């Protein structure tokens with residue numbers, strides 16, 4: 431069955447949501463059972479249709495409750511039509527929350543700011559430095575008459591990163607015998623710049639001096655919005671280039687990035703397959719419990735519901751139908 435013949439609605443709950451970035455407009459390891467057309471949310475329409483796939487863990491019954499459901503969305507659209515500044519980040523995350531995702535696994539093509547992080551290596555960052563320009567909508571709680579502040583000291587889910595790290599050995603370089611590494615420790619930092627132009631050499635060196643390990647144009651506001659949706663979130667950064675800090679090399683261009691997308695895409699599929707297989711066999715604890723995020727929004731919003739406009743309350747209820 432082709433994707434266009436599949437049902438356009440889905441009734442169950444999603445377990446894992448996956449966001450694909452540059453070069454990753456679908457995951458071949460998924461076998462879709464439904465394709466929801468771009469979803470209308472109170473914050474606009476999602477950047478792509480949402481493909482739903484189902485998996486059954488080893489030894490489980492063929493019962494609906496036993497299926498593990500995955501939703502996939504393409505950050506820049508399936509034809510890469512949304513530049514980083516214009517990605518409807520709020521609509522995308524709201525749609526995944528609305529579909530009851532328990533966690534979000536995000537993939538991103540990044541430049542490396544460190545010699546030991548080679549193109550084709552993957553990184554699980556645990557910190558972010560925001561160098562976007564304040565022109566993206568980066569919160570659900572910034573409307574007039576609505577005040578909410580979430581904690582963002584640890585922007586990623588370390589439990590999720592540890593879970594992913596178990597599968598580090600699946601990464602391969604298809605063109606050489608060099609291994610591809612998955613880098614993970616508590617200080618790995620992703621810089622998020624506005625773009626769409628790449629950095630100057632001076633900026634690239636400055637980001638290195640900040641302690642940045644990799645750089646992209648999309649982790650902000652995605653990570654912030656996941657936190658506001660109480661969703662455990664981990665980005666897998668897939669290195670494609672050395673940005674512009676190496677004086678002896680030409681600064682990054684799109685051609686450099688494209689040269690590594692096929693290898694990175696294969697590795698993203700391998701990694702996602704292993705993660706999904708393992709989760710379908712047994713849901714990890716952080717997904718059962720919400721990784722300590724469940725309920726945090728009730729206390730993060732300072733405004734009393736009776737002081738909110740009907741419109742504001744309705745929007746919040748799209749995300750949290752049971753809270754107010």
Ligand SMILES: CSC[C@H]1O[C@H](OP(=O)(O)O)[C@H](O)[C@@H]1O
Pocket residue numbers: 450451452453505506514537538539540625646647648649684687
């Ligand atoms: C074409 S290179 C720059 C582009 O690649 C990354 O996209 P994504 O994070 O969606 O994989 C980076 O953030 C830039 O948007």
Ligand SMILES: Nc1ncnc2[nH]cnc12
Pocket residue numbers: 539540541542623628629645646647670671672673674682687
């Ligand atoms: N060098 C770079 N800077 C920003 N985003 C990127 N995505 C891939 N390479 C990048």
